[in-house]
Amino acid sequence: MLRDELKKNLSTIPADQPEIRDHVETILAETTSPTLPDKARHYAAAVVRWCAAGCPVRSVELQAACRLTCQGCPSDQFDPRKEVCKVCGCSVKKSRFAIRDKVAMATEVCHKGHWPK
Numbered sequence: 181m182l183r184d185e186l187k188k189n190l191s192t193i194p195a196d197q198p199e200i201r202d203h204v205e206t207i208l209a210e211t212t213s214p215t216l217p218d219k220a221r222h223y224a225a226a227v228v229r230w231c232a233a234g235c236p237v238r239s240v241e242l243q244a245a246c247r248l249t250c251q252g253c254p255s256d257q258f259d260p261r262k263e264v265c266k267v268c269g270c271s272v273k274k275s276r277f278a279i280r281d282k283v284a285m286a287t288e289v290c291h292k293g294h295w296p297k
């Protein structure tokens with residue numbers, strides 16, 4: 181598969197060609213992300229779940245631990261440029277509003293099971 185080949189050969193891009201590396205990383209990020217309709221569906225479902233549960237918010241400490249896990253995602257599903265999880269397309273970026281932050285919404289989970297509980 182093209183994506184696997186690109187990923188495998190990423191390390192062979194010469195250090196003096198950072199623009200090529202950036203371009204390949206962008207392609208990799210975009211080819212693995214859910215489509216816009218998928219993201220909208222995931223987000224709408226997350227908001228419904230969260231509201232139905234009474235809008236529970238994770239503790240600040242637990243949010244920090246989850247965010248740290250995302251930044252070093254063991255499944256390589258974190259997009260550092262956009263600060264989103266590539267599995268669901270949801271933002272894991274800290275926000276003033278919990279409704280805009282998958283990590284803050286206590287009803288949301290890491291679909292790969294990596295977040296601490």
Ligand code: SF4
Nearest residue numbers: 250253257265290294
């Ligand atoms: S939510 Fe899970 S799979 Fe997604 S980036 Fe965070 S740790 Fe990785």
